[in-house]
Amino acid sequence: MINHLVIIGVGSIGASLGLALRREGFVQKVTGVGRGVENLKIAQQRGAIDEYNTDAEAAVANADMVFLAVPMGTMRAAMLSIKDSLPANAIVTDGGSTKGSVIKDFAEVFGSTTQFVPGHPIAGTEKSGAAAAIHDLYNGKRVLLTPDAATNAEALNVVREMWQAAGANVEEMSAEHHDTVLAATSHLPHMLAFGLVDSLAKMDDVDEIFKYAAGGFRDFTRIASSDPTMWRDICVNNREALMASMDRYLDDMKEIYAAVDAGDADKLQEIFSTAKATRDKFCS
Amino acid sequence: MINHLVIIGVGSIGASLGLALRREGFVQKVTGVGRGVENLKIAQQRGAIDEYNTDAEAAVANADMVFLAVPMGTMRAAMLSIKDSLPANAIVTDGGSTKGSVIKDFAEVFGSTTQFVPGHPIAGTEKSGAAAAIHDLYNGKRVLLTPDAATNAEALNVVREMWQAAGANVEEMSAEHHDTVLAATSHLPHMLAFGLVDSLAKMDDVDEIFKYAAGGFRDFTRIASSDPTMWRDICVNNREALMASMDRYLDDMKEIYAAVDAGDADKLQEIFSTAKATRDKFCS
Numbered sequence: 001m002i003n004h005l006v007i008i009g010v011g012s013i014g015a016s017l018g019l020a021l022r023r024e025g026f027v028q029k030v031t032g033v034g035r036g037v038e039n040l041k042i043a044q045q046r047g048a049i050d051e052y053n054t055d056a057e058a059a060v061a062n063a064d065m066v067f068l069a070v071p072m073g074t075m076r077a078a079m080l081s082i083k084d085s086l087p088a089n090a091i092v093t094d095g096g097s098t099k100g101s102v103i104k105d106f107a108e109v110f111g112s113t114t115q116f117v118p119g120h121p122i123a124g125t126e127k128s129g130a131a132a133a134i135h136d137l138y139n140g141k142r143v144l145l146t147p148d149a150a151t152n153a154e155a156l157n158v159v160r161e162m163w164q165a166a167g168a169n170v171e172e173m174s175a176e177h178h179d180t181v182l183a184a185t186s187h188l189p190h191m192l193a194f195g196l197v198d199s200l201a202k203m204d205d206v207d208e209i210f211k212y213a214a215g216g217f218r219d220f221t222r223i224a225s226s227d228p229t230m231w232r233d234i235c236v237n238n239r240e241a242l243m244a245s246m247d248r249y250l251d252d253m254k255e256i257y258a259a260v261d262a263g264d265a266d267k268l269q270e271i272f273s274t275a276k277a278t279r280d281k282f283c284s
Numbered sequence: 285m286i287n288h289l290v291i292i293g294v295g296s297i298g299a300s301l302g303l304a305l306r307r308e309g310f311v312q313k314v315t316g317v318g319r320g321v322e323n324l325k326i327a328q329q330r331g332a333i334d335e336y337n338t339d340a341e342a343a344v345a346n347a348d349m350v351f352l353a354v355p356m357g358t359m360r361a362a363m364l365s366i367k368d369s370l371p372a373n374a375i376v377t378d379g380g381s382t383k384g385s386v387i388k389d390f391a392e393v394f395g396s397t398t399q400f401v402p403g404h405p406i407a408g409t410e411k412s413g414a415a416a417a418i419h420d421l422y423n424g425k426r427v428l429l430t431p432d433a434a435t436n437a438e439a440l441n442v443v444r445e446m447w448q449a450a451g452a453n454v455e456e457m458s459a460e461h462h463d464t465v466l467a468a469t470s471h472l473p474h475m476l477a478f479g480l481v482d483s484l485a486k487m488d489d490v491d492e493i494f495k496y497a498a499g500g501f502r503d504f505t506r507i508a509s510s511d512p513t514m515w516r517d518i519c520v521n522n523r524e525a526l527m528a529s530m531d532r533y534l535d536d537m538k539e540i541y542a543a544v545d546a547g548d549a550d551k552l553q554e555i556f557s558t559a560k561a562t563r564d565k566f567c568s
């Protein structure tokens with residue numbers, strides 16, 4: 001149970017949490033903070049927040065919990081905006097896609113990560129804004145919490161309970177491990193898909209190239225329709241793990257490249273069979 | 285109108301054409317050829333063929349049209365099996381995913397491509413066998429025909445009418461262009477997806493890596509569940525165009541790689557924005 005939750009950034013991620021927690025009676029009061037009053041009004045009308053405030057510093061003055069649900073690129077600015085008024089016993093958590101960078105920012109801005117519980121709900125909607133919020137967005141989804149050695153144990157418990165109240169399955173891991181895993185299964189695939197579409201876009205007969213693209217191509221490139229700003233920020237904030245992931249991938253691709261070049265049918269079948277068996281095992 | 289159509293390889297591709305043409309009354313008689321009698325019986329029961337024969341040489345002796353619907357890896361063997369009995373005025377067409385290699389095989393086996401109309405229906409089902417055939421598989425789908433200079437014009441007309449009777453939109457292009465376009469939009473993406481899953485499968489914590497994979501990853505890697513044998517054969521048969529496609533892609537990826545490495549936010553946003561705009565334009 002949380003008395004006063006302040007959600008900074010009332011997009012689909014922030015507003016969906018507000019909707020779920022208010023529905024479950026897990027919060028007494030939810031304040032939404034954002035720059036767009038129209039969006040804040042929608043959030044209020046939809047029942048995601050009780051009240052709104054465009055001034056983050058004022059909004060958090062009596063907060064028990066602050067949820068930073070802003071894009072990665074403005075995470076540090078959001079921290080700076082509440083630095084001077086955040087109560088010493090308030091818990092801060094976030095929903096950012098990379099965790100090492102957020103912990104580093106928090107430590108630099110606040111001098112300690114004691115009251116910070118870094119988090120990453122692995123859920124999202126393709127649409128943005130409070131209008132796209134849904135109360136069961138997190139139901140049955142994973143939320144990864146990445147506390148560091150300084151994180152207060154009770155704060156961690158409260159954040160875990162908050163996400164569980166929203167229906168999520170909460171797991172803990174180190175920020176480093178989180179960033180490595182997400183680089184491999186999310187950030188790297190996005191680079192490959194953006195890269196493919198970008199490469200095709202440069203071809204002379206791009207119109208015709210896409211004309212004959214079938215269903216498999218659409219599935220494969222769907223993630224290349226993701227928000228460019230969000231992905232720019234993820235790349236900048238998870239640079240190290242993403243570089244390691246790209247290096248490993250490009251190195252492994254040399255095997256397929258060499259096998260195609262040599263017309264090595266046995267090798268190709270071996271590689272493709274391993275990939276199919278792995279994919280079928282884990283994504284059935 | 286075709287009097288006697290012989291379909292060699294009564295899988296979902298071949299049997300779906302039989303179903304469609306018999307339904308439309310475009311054929312007098314359809315003979316199915318395959319090795320598995322069980323599958324041939326299913327094709328007959330489902331109305332995809334009138335009769336079946338496990339002997340290709342005997343089956344084509346009175347054929348007006350032969351549809352080679354076997355996997356790429358057995359295309360040449362299928363040609364060799366009908367070489368001695370194929371009537372001089374019979375038309376041969378195929379459904380193979382690469383076209384240059386099939387034309388080369390036909391020219392080598394028959395000494396001339398006059399009676400050969402190479403084709404590629406861009407449609408398919410994930411399931412295989414005659415049981416997976418559907419009468420409207422080709423309805424509204426593209427079929428690419430890639431005649432060469434020697435292809436008989438009347439034969440080309442008949443094959444075009446046959447696919448149109450099955451509801452397909454027929455287009456013509458050179459085999460070389462076909463193989464380049466398909467390498468870019470189909471064969472290359474398959475390599476990247478197989479490569480990604482294969483790369484992740486080699487990681488120590490593969491179970492955990494996949495555990496946190498979200499919907500985007502599933503979409504992106506769906507094509508890595510494709511038939512390894514089919515893709516082995518496509519790689520071998522379209523080696524040249526696929527190598528050119530991989531070279532171009534890997535070269536273009538250097539730009540993203542360098543931008544991530546340098547933390548070049550502007551460059552990353554530019555690349556991702558171009559990719560998103562291109563994908564949204566063509567795959568909306």
